[in-house]
Amino acid sequence: MNVALIDSGLGSLPTAAHLRRLRPSLDLHLYLDPDNAPWGPKPTAWTEAHVVETARRAVDGGAEVVVLPCNTASVIALDATRAALGSTPVVGTVPAIKPAALQCDSITVWATAATTASSYQARLIAEFASGRTVSAVACHGLADAIDRGDLASISAAIASAAARTPDDVQGIVLGCTHYPLVADEIMAALPPGVRMFDSAEAVAAQTLRRLDEVSSPREGHGSVSVTLSGRDGSLPDSAVRFAAGRSLAVPATL
Known part of the structure; x- marks a missing residue:
């Protein structure tokens, strides 16, 4: 079971931490974009295209659900991402x-x-x-x-x-x-x-609901992988200053 979370910075950590707590076997892939963060001031067309392309790469890499745990990405690119990915569920974020x-x-x-x-x-x-x-x-x-x-x-x-x-x-x-x-x-x-x-816990719960609708989800291993602006990487050092980041930096207890 593979879930991709797309955010320019550390905004995906709270949702990812809830997902790991609720279902430790999930394989989580965090797509961060330090080279271009923050996305808010970027032109709308750029942000939409960038999020859609990242989501396509995530699905090509095995993601069964794509999450946009980012208000900017959800407002600008949620509809376009859903259209681009077809049957792959895409979960957006709305302030509570x-x-x-x-x-x-x-x-x-x-x-x-x-x-x-x-x-x-x-x-x-x-x-x-x-x-x-x-x-x-x-x-x-x-x-x-x-x-x-x-x-x-x-x-x-x-x-x-x-x-x-x-x-x-x-x-x-x-x-x-x-x-x-x-x-x-x-x-x-x-x-x-x-x-x-x-909204992080609600987004995590909705992600699990959509994942459970996938016809043949693959069993996960509780891994956390990170892509930084298109490059394989690891959680930034700043992530472990926060409890959610520290919970993702250690192996899951299955």
Whole structure:
């Protein structure tokens, strides 16, 4: 059983870690793109073509399900990737605004500056959080600091975002797939009682559902392999600064 996860940086780690915990026998292949990260500022056509080509290589390499654990990739390239791969399931990512709105009256969405300003996020808020008080906080530099494993910059970015978050907020939506890697530090910066919502576990569960629909899945061995901008590689040193990265860096217990 082989699952490919495609993200420019470390945003695939939370979903990959949930997949390994839920089904240790999965073979996980992480496609990272350090040469071109981040994808957010890239032209839309470039990002779409790049994600589709990476997904095709993943399927050629044996992937039975392709996951885009990246908001940028999902917004720009999910439909094109599904069209290109045909019968191979492709799982996208949506910020957890809907479950947050079902449980909280006041919500703040933490995301990158590009996502915060996007019509995509605005549509999700309008569709799923009507009647709720919703604010948006751009977490400047947080995703980049996570990719570098720069703990001081991570702390500074979180402190800045927390200072711009309303005091009466009930729920925080992590609108970037990198942010769950520092969920504990984010929670420590917020008032007691605030609830956190992210999409990584839901994406992992949907991936397993789609994998189970594959007619003849191959038995996996619990391996983790990494491709870095088209080259065989290994998890970046920065990955093991985070619990999810460390869990992927050791052999699975089958």
